[in-house]
Amino acid sequence: MSDLARTPRQIGTLIQRARKTRGWTQTQLAERAGLRQATISIIESGEKPAKLDSLLAVLAALDLEFRIGARSKGHERDIEDLF
Amino acid sequence: MSDLARTPRQIGTLIQRARKTRGWTQTQLAERAGLRQATISIIESGEKPAKLDSLLAVLAALDLEFRIGARSKGHERDIEDLF
DNA sequence: TAGCAATATACGCCATGGCGTATAATTTCT
DNA sequence: AGAAATTATACGCCATGGCGTATATTGCTA
Numbered sequence: 001m002s003d004l005a006r007t008p009r010q011i012g013t014l015i016q017r018a019r020k021t022r023g024w025t026q027t028q029l030a031e032r033a034g035l036r037q038a039t040i041s042i043i044e045s046g047e048k049p050a051k052l053d054s055l056l057a058v059l060a061a062l063d064l065e066f067r068i069g070a071r072s073k074g075h076e077r078d079i080e081d082l083f
Numbered sequence: 084m085s086d087l088a089r090t091p092r093q094i095g096t097l098i099q100r101a102r103k104t105r106g107w108t109q110t111q112l113a114e115r116a117g118l119r120q121a122t123i124s125i126i127e128s129g130e131k132p133a134k135l136d137s138l139l140a141v142l143a144a145l146d147l148e149f150r151i152g153a154r155s156k157g158h159e160r161d162i163e164d165l166f
Numbered sequence: 167t168a169g170c171a172a173t174a175t176a177c178g179c180c181a182t183g184g185c186g187t188a189t190a191a192t193t194t195c196t
Numbered sequence: 197a198g199a200a201a202t203t204a205t206a207c208g209c210c211a212t213g214g215c216g217t218a219t220a221t222t223g224c225t226a
Contacts, residue, residue, distance in 0.1 A: 002085065002152030006143075008135060014151050025172060039214060041174055049135035051182090051213055052091060056132075059151065060089075067150045068097050068142065069085030108202060122184060124204055134183055134212090 002067055009046030011055065016044040018062045032061035085150055092129030094138065099127040101145045115144035 005011045019029050019040075026040040033040070034057055043050045043058060050058075059065055088094045102112050102123075109123040116123070117140055126133045126141060133141075142148055 002150035005149040005151045006139065011135075011149070011151070026174095027172075036215070036217095037172085038174075038176095038217095041172095042213085045174080048213070049139075052094075052132035052135055052138065054214075055135065056089065060154075063154045064151050065154045066088040066094070067085035067152055068088045068094070068147050069150055071143075071146045071148045109204095110202075119185070119187095120202085121187095121204075121206095124202095125183085128204080131183070137184075 002069075004072070005066070007046065008049040011050075012044045012046030015058055015062065018064060019044075022062070029058065029061060033057040085152075087155070088149070090129070091132040094133075095127045095129030098141055098145065101147060102127075105145070112141065112144060116140040 003010075003014050005014060019026070024032075026044070027037045030037045030040045033054075035054060039050075039054065040058070042048055043054065056066070086093075086097050088097060102109070107115075109127070110120045113120045113123045116137075118137060122133075122137065123141070125131055126137065139149070
């Protein structure tokens with residue numbers, strides 16, 4: 001299954017969760033993605049939209065990928081409340 | 084279901100397909116997303132990675148969304164060949 | 167509590183994505 | 197075939213995301 005990624009903040013939260021699930025530090029993820037630790041921190045915070053290439057590199061490092069699908073309705077409210 | 088979106092080109096192709104399915108022009112999609120027609124043209128060509136905010140705006144206009152999921156393996160080769 | 171590890175923040179610089187606006191090129195329609 | 201519609205390209209400008217590098221802050225462990 002896959003998780004909603006409609007905003008930079010949602011994307012950042014998902015990336016942080018996946019990183020921690022693997023037991024990696026931001027520094028380790030940065031090395032695998034070819035970015036700086038500071039860039040990973042900014043991406044995970046979701047306060048600035050990252051460059052697409054950076055995101056794609058981070059997802060690849062985490063063995064994840066973007067997918068595009070129809071907007072889901074009923075599920076939407078639940079997720080908003082959780083974040 | 085959802086489609087793979089690992090590269091700017093894959094993303095662009097999916098966006099173009101969704102736009103044509105709705106019978107819209109690039110100008111119409113641009114208006115709905117708050118961007119220029121030229122920007123839509125560039126996004127659909129996939130030759131330059133678009134800004135995340137632009138992509139999110141375009142997907143919203145098309146009633147689509149990004150999702151993040153585990154990388155799929157077997158399915159991968161089929162898609163690469165199609166594009 | 168002290169020390170170490172991890173994360174957040176900082177700054178000048180650079181490459182870049184989108185802007186306004188226009189137009190060239192291609193596609194579609196009559 | 198010609199006109200209209202649609203898409204691709206252009207240019208100077210601007211805001212911005214990431215860089216190198218460092219450091220401040222926070223969290224964790226012994």
